Structures are given as structure tokens and as C-alpha cells.
Amino acid sequence: RQLKRVQDEQSKKELEEKLEDLEREIYANSWYNATYFKIAEAYPEYLKRLDSNNYVDYGNLQRKTLDELKENSEHPYKIIFVDEFQDTDPLQFRIFKILNENCDYFTAVGDVDQHIYAFRSSFNDFFDEFKRLKKEDYTSLALNVNFRSTENIVNLTEEFIKPQRKGNSDKNMENHRTDCNNPNFLIENSDSVEEAENIFDTIK
Numbered sequence: 001r002q003l004k005r006v007q008d009e010q011s012k013k014e015l016e017e018k019l020e021d022l023e024r025e026i027y028a029n030s031w032y033n034a035t036y037f038k039i040a041e042a043y044p045e046y047l048k049r050l051d052s053n054n055y056v057d058y059g060n061l062q063r064k065t066l067d068e069l070k071e072n073s074e075h076p077y078k079i080i081f082v083d084e085f086q087d088t089d090p091l092q093f094r095i096f097k098i099l100n101e102n103c104d105y106f107t108a109v110g111d112v113d114q115h116i117y118a119f120r121s122s123f124n125d126f127f128d129e130f131k132r133l134k135k136e137d138y139t140s141l142a143l144n145v146n147f148r149s150t151e152n153i154v155n156l157t158e159e160f161i162k163p164q165r166k167g168n169s170d171k172n173m174e175n176h177r178t179d180c181n182n183p184n185f186l187i188e189n190s191d192s193v194e195e196a197e198n199i200f201d202t203i204k
Contacts, residue, residue: 062091069098078104085110087117088126097133113161113171142170151175152184160186 050060069075080099082088085108088096100106108130131138146154154175165171185202189195 059091062095066091066095066098069095073098073102075099075102080105081107081109083109085127085130086112086115089117093126093129096130100130100133112169113165140170142172144172144174145176146173147176149175150177150179150181152181156184156186 047060050056056064077099080096080103082096087110096106096108108127110127112127131140149157154173158173187195187198187202189198
């Protein structure tokens with residue numbers, strides 16, 4: 001009887017702990033959802049206040065630029081150069097499309113291997129999309145000489161990146177620097193803890 005009482009108390013305690021964990025999880029999720037719902041609710045008011053004070057943020061500046069160009073696509077810019085084109089997002093591409101239609105020269109420079117802005121809806125297919133919109137005298141030029149890195153770095157990165165490139169890529173990197181060729185390391189890790197330990201051991 002005493003053993004059963006102890007077991008019942010343990011079961012009750014375990015159940016209470018599970019309920020507490022569940023309540024904490026529900027509260028955390030509810031707070032998270034409520035917070036982001038309020039942000040979404042507040043956004044139209046935020047835009048209204050920007051307009052009433054003649055302010056713009058980065059996203060709003062791009063949206064207003066597109067609105068202006070859609071109303072009047074004529075612009076005085078005859079030569080347009082866009083750097084880091086691989087990080088173009090859909091809104092920016094619509095701006096570039098209008099600019100391209102009304103200029104003499106449009107140059108887009110970028111490296112799809114350095115594409116890092118997917119979190120804001122950019123994706124490297126905008127190079128291909130731009131080719132489909134090209135003027136008849138469109139020219140594609142691969143810049144295959146790396147002036148920044150040494151031979152061992154270029155060779156290692158090429159070995160890693162090349163299999164992931166599109167089949168129609170004409171990119172084949174070569175190095176220009178010969179002033180030094182220090183050792184480099186490729187470290188493969190299963191998680192962030194192993195990564196930290198391997199980096200520590202390498203430095204040590």
C-alpha cells in the first residue's frame with residue numbers, strides 16, 4: 001500500500017511537470033504569434049505615418065521608385081550599371097526592367113556563386129530572366145580571373161562550387177596572384193559544436 005502511494009505521488013508529479021511544460025510551450029507560441037500579428041496589424045499605420053512625415057525606409061523607397069517608373073518610364077539615364085546583380089530581388093528586377101527598356105546601355109555585374117540574399121526573396125535566376133528580356137545586342141561575358149585569392153584558395157573553392165553550378169555556366173575560375181600560397185583547410189562538421197572544436201584544434 002505504501003509503495004503504491006509513492007508510485008501514485010511520482011505519477012502525479014510527472015503529470016504536473018508535463019502540464020507545466022505544455023503550458024509554457026502554449027504561452028511561448030501564443031506570445032510569438034500575437035507579437036507578429038500585432039506587427040502585421042501595425043504595418044499599414046507605419047506606412048501611413050511615413051507618408052504623412054515625408055519619410056521613406058529602404059523597402060518603401062524601392063516601392064515608390066517602381067510606382068514612379070510605372071507612371072512615367074522616361075528617365076534621363078542612358079548608361080546604367082548594376083553591381084552585385086545576383087542579389088536582385090523581384091521588386092528591384094521590375095525597376096531594372098523598366099530602366100533597361102529606356103536606356104542605351106545596361107550592364108549587370110554579379111557572381112551567382114556569392115548569392116547570399118535569398119532571405120529577402122532574391123535568387124540567382126534573375127541573370128537568366130534578364131537574358132530573356134535582353135535587347136538584340138545583348139552580350140554575356142564571364143570574368144574568369146580571380147585577382148584577390150591565391151591558387152590554392154581558387155582551386156579549393158572551384159572544386160567545391162563547380163558541381164553546383166548550372167550546366168550552361170561558362171564560368172571557370174583561374175587565379176592571378178602568385179605572391180603567396182599559404183595552406184588552407186577544408187573542415188567538414190556534423191554540427192556547430194564539432195565545427196567550433198575543429199576550428200579550435202586547427203588554430204591550436
